[in-house]
Amino acid sequence: MAFTILFIAATCSLMSALRATEVVPRVDTSSGILIGKQSHSTWQYLGIPYARPPIGNLRFRTPKPAFRSPVELLVQEHGPACTQHSSLSFYGPDLPRQSEDCLTLNVYVPQNTHSEVKEPLAVMVWIHGGAYLVGGSEQFPGHLIAAQENVIVVTLNYRLGVWGFLTSGDSTIPGNMGLMDQVLALRWVQDNIASFGGNPHKVTIFGQSAGGMSITLHMVSPKTRRLFQHAIAQSGAVTNQVLLERNSPRWTPMLQQLASSVGCPTDTNLVQCLQSVDNARLAALDNMFYEPIVDGPGGCVPMQPALAWNTSVRHAPFLMGVVKDEGMAIFDMNLPGIDKELALRDGIDFNVAMKITTMMLMKLYPGPDQPFTSLFTPEQMQFVLQYYYKHPEDSFDNLRSLMSFVRDALFVSQTQQAAGSLQQPTSRNDTFLYQFVYRDASYPEEPFPMGPSHAGELKYMFEECSTSEKNLCNSIIHAWATFAKTGRPSFLNHDGDDVTWLPYSEESKHFLKIDLNMGSDSMQQDLLPEVNHFWNDVIPGMIDKFPCDTGSTARRRSACRARTKLTP
Known part of the structure; x- marks a missing residue:
């Protein structure tokens, strides 16, 4: 049978x-x-x-x-x-x-x-x-x-x-x-x-x-x-x-x-x-x-x-962006000394944060000859550490600072550099910038509100959405697809109507804030300008072997050649 x-x-x-x-x-x-x-x-x-x-x-x-x-x-x-x-x-x-x-x-x-x-x-x-x-x-x-x-x-x-x-x-x-x-x-x-x-x-x-x-x-x-x-x-x-x-x-x-x-x-x-x-x-x-x-x-x-x-x-035409809390990636990188449950409960020790920051700087700006070396001098390494870690005795501040460093150095600054470079007279590409900010209930509220995390937007593109989040899913997919069809994206507001996504320029610095419900007021200006300045003006100017013509403006190239002084 x-x-x-x-x-x-x-x-x-x-x-x-x-x-x-x-x-x-x-x-x-x-x-x-x-x-x-x-x-x-x-x-x-x-x-x-x-x-x-x-x-x-x-x-x-x-x-x-x-x-x-x-x-x-x-x-x-x-x-x-x-x-x-x-x-x-x-x-x-x-x-x-x-x-x-x-x-x-x-x-x-x-x-x-x-x-x-x-x-x-x-x-x-x-x-x-x-x-x-x-x-x-x-x-x-x-x-x-x-x-x-x-x-x-x-x-x-x-x-x-x-x-x-x-x-x-x-x-x-x-x-x-x-x-x-x-x-x-x-x-x-x-x-x-x-x-x-x-x-x-x-x-x-x-x-x-x-x-x-x-x-x-x-x-x-x-x-x-x-x-x-x-x-x-x-x-x-x-x-x-x-x-x-x-x-x-x-x-x-x-x-x-x-x-x-x-x-x-x-x-x-x-x-x-x-x-x-x-x-x-x-x-x-x-x-x-x-x-x-x-x-x-x-x-x-x-x-x-x-x-x-x-x-x-x-x-x-180029569309690019980041999520609000990219630094939450530290919980998923198998980093030495980082355990998510313990970090959320106790924070992290400054020595752990310092070692991880130093390791990532070596990865971002490696020395050309020997492993575990960097284009940064020890003094320049210390400058970056002092810029981010204001209160090394505070374990929760160390956690927040490490997350900010990872967000800025690995994701935000590189994206902003690309957006700026595309505005030069030699390229002049249609450019569209975004920040994904929607936090669902799964993200921690303690020791401070976190999220959305690195990769946090992907489920709204590739998975079936809940009824309450359906408009968000539809809007992201629609924006990406209209960009694919025309080179100029539009997104859906809370009523399901098309809204124009304004392009980024050196003057306007427009970016779209992607959230659960969006409208014309979702277009914002100047995403994290202090991050852009530190990593795309100051840092290239510090490093002797960094290629000098990296910036998107004459100001940045001049700053690079002038070797910006080491002052926070």
Whole structure:
């Protein structure tokens, strides 16, 4: 009897899958003929291979386009996430399905696109965040955006950690493999999205955190110059941060340490040995050192972002912003000495805050030669510490100050620098700035009100909303989609009417305050000006080796060259 029930259930499930397959258009692509599924008012094509598996002798190499499948591909489930070392809790629990063979993407198409729409649809390509260490496209289903706003949404996986960003300091292991994965996925979109009813000439790339940082790097990369038309960076930008160069001598000891950890020689057989190391063994290592680098002429990041944003930024409409309490990310970064429950109860010791601040300054402005060094002198480090920590004896003030430092240095200042750079006569891009401020009941009220946190806006874009928050979800999705369609966003007020989002300029400094209920008064001016001045005027002027033409105005460039005095 039990067997009969199971047999009937399996047969019904198979028949349902076949019926769903019958009504979903087959799509002919460079990867093969795809058979997707129907779900949530969209046609979904999931787990499409856009690159060959980066395994064996393709590990640590620039990705190669996927071979075309000789048979029809059933693409109805997400592919596994790329192998990753650990999780950051604001992206949820560890992804259970991980593999080194992970370079797939997903396409969400509004249902009946082919029969009802005369013009090709705008395309939105999502690049997930996760500090270049964790995350996967499966966490961000695109059906809500696609169905609500009649756009095509593409999400993708790219290599992370050591697999995506290791470098040997030369072309042997070039580095930036994860960025090149993104580039190849964007090329796949250009070659194939028309077959889904999309417009390859109306592509918007958007991403959050490391995804947003990737967006800002693509804005100045020659590799992606013709692969998108609009860009959105959420809580992530690389503009005044200093990246390590590929020829930095710092890579040699790091590579030797990696080789020693997995039992590989450091001679000419090193790469072949690293390519043969078991994937699980690599996954057990610390991947915190691996992130994008400056890989030089012909590379994905040919020069320091601070210079590139002043000389070679794309002429493309750009939307960017932050959440109000980005500094809450400290509770999810696995930082030494930080336990969320204890910190909320007792605050944090000044020595802990000082060590974390110093560590992050070394990461933002690394010394070119030796690990754990910085472009900052000890006196300049002390200057930054004194600027933020006014009452080191007060543990709750230390907590608030560390959160402010992280918010300002990692997120707000970089975003403001991008907005300012886009107003120069050489670029003059349409620019739209926002701050997401809505706090739901889940955020702490003690020892002081916190939230929304880093990544706090994502659930309003990718998850079903409660009735009370529905207008907020609709407004964010509508703003992002109208920007993708036209390059000029509008948002919905509490009555559901369109309201114009005023562009940012050096004079107006407009930004949109995104909250539960919005109207024309949601447009504000001059987001955290003191943060902008400190990190984009004072700090570049302090550092002798900082590229000088980084600012968006003559005032900033003059301040840089004048080497601003060390006075708070």
